[in-house]
Amino acid sequence: MRIVSLAGGVGGARFLRGLQAAAPDAEITVIGNTGDDITLFGLRVCPDLDTVMYTLGGGINEDQGWGRAAETFTVKEELAAYGMEPQWFGLGDRDFATHIIRSQMLAAGYPLSQVTEALCARWNPGVRLLPMSDDRTETHVVITDDTGRHAVHFQEWWVRLRASVPAEEIVLVGAADAKPAPGVLDAIEAADVVILPPSNPVVSIGTILQIPGIRPALERKPVVGVSPIINGSPVRGMADACLTAIGRETTAQSVLDLYGAPLLNGWLVAEEDATTTHPGITVEPHPLLMTTPETTRTLAHAALTLALNLANKPTHP
């Protein structure tokens, strides 16, 4: 069985672990969000790709869900001692090595997809991890503060400001000219089913969907999504701030409508959101909290089962 999954960071990576447990023999291709990527200290940092790679490769800090286990912060402290900015992004020493290698390979002319493959050769994540695009795109957030209305990098809004300043607009800079990374469209084309984990619908999944060609390819496939919202609250993170920025409510219904048809064929929601509906989309209630490996596996299994059932429905091409 061939599965394609889109993924943001922590939530997506945890879900993928459940998906691997639910379908140990499946060939899973993960299309990772790179809109969060940022250049810090001259080094290219890909937080979502790394979170997936570290999580599936056994290197993640399990407690916080991102960053390396047993991490130290000597380089960061030294950079701060020199007065270097920014100091609000917590790059650890182990993590630095990843960014040093990535930056060196990018500078040598390798595309991000090949760099990611090279890094994964160490981690063996058990999935094929592809960036959504080799072209540089960056999510910027328009805010108004003392200095007026201006755009900041997504990480600055998310990490430094903790999304406390309202986002007036969220823009994926470079999206119009970006091409899907090599392998992305082929993987979707070859997929039996596609699963959208409960990643952020705006700045993770929504970002991937903005790369020209990806959404139309997905629309030809049986796609099941897992709601990132339970009873009006994000499962994790600050999806509410992102949904508000694009004029949407923070509800399972709102995200369902955002994805809509013909992209989605199935939608898993919490019991509390069982009344959620959308024409042409099968909605199923299921416990959504990924609190243990077993609940996570069960959730992924439910998404996969629904997708396979929908794939076999004669109404679907």
Add this chain to the structure above:
Amino acid sequence: MRIVSLAGGVGGARFLRGLQAAAPDAEITVIGNTGDDITLFGLRVCPDLDTVMYTLGGGINEDQGWGRAAETFTVKEELAAYGMEPQWFGLGDRDFATHIIRSQMLAAGYPLSQVTEALCARWNPGVRLLPMSDDRTETHVVITDDTGRHAVHFQEWWVRLRASVPAEEIVLVGAADAKPAPGVLDAIEAADVVILPPSNPVVSIGTILQIPGIRPALERKPVVGVSPIINGSPVRGMADACLTAIGRETTAQSVLDLYGAPLLNGWLVAEEDATTTHPGITVEPHPLLMTTPETTRTLAHAALTLALNLANKPTHP
């Protein structure tokens, strides 16, 4: 009083500490060797400049004489876990921060002299530290091994091979086109005296002397050198391997002849080498071992006193 000193790494930096103690009110400009510089993992590393900066700024590992105190090696271990080469150069986590900042500033277009000044703003070394040149030069060593006769970077010969393979030639690549860094010739011009510490005469002092314009400027000044050789052995390091490579014996006499006149006016040697002579150069015996701050200060004081005496001799312009 204005003093100019040339400097390599460990020995030069230690001597400079003695010079600061011997002349606490002097304005000292240090012209640092950059022939050892190397790009590792995409980062520009300047071992000699950093050794001077850390030593005079209080950040050095006192036991080994180079690298940072309380250093850790997490980034290096992680790079090795990815299989990255080279693994023979011991960059520490604290040290990495310095190279990250340097590389970022160089990439932004700042010349090395300005980068060095920016880094020194943190360390306050108490001297003005200038690279010999903002132009990139690199010391390469010609060796013959299983793969034939070829050139390797100085650091590969020095650190990886521990100078165990005979150097057939030592070449400063880029020397002919290099210009002294801004401030270098002015500092020499304004100097009352110039001191050559017991740094490596071939790959440290000898390298600096190869930058067009520096040697002629020094020849117009009272210059006193401190022998890096005592009784046929290097005070520290592997100067013998370098001297052999350029067809010289490892003796105080040999180094004296290498520098020669009109560059040198005075030469400090160990008691064992008191018979060393050269026409036009005043040779004085003095204990050369820099085993304590006090012996180091006394040595620097002797070099400075000799230089000042020679500066006042009517025979010197």
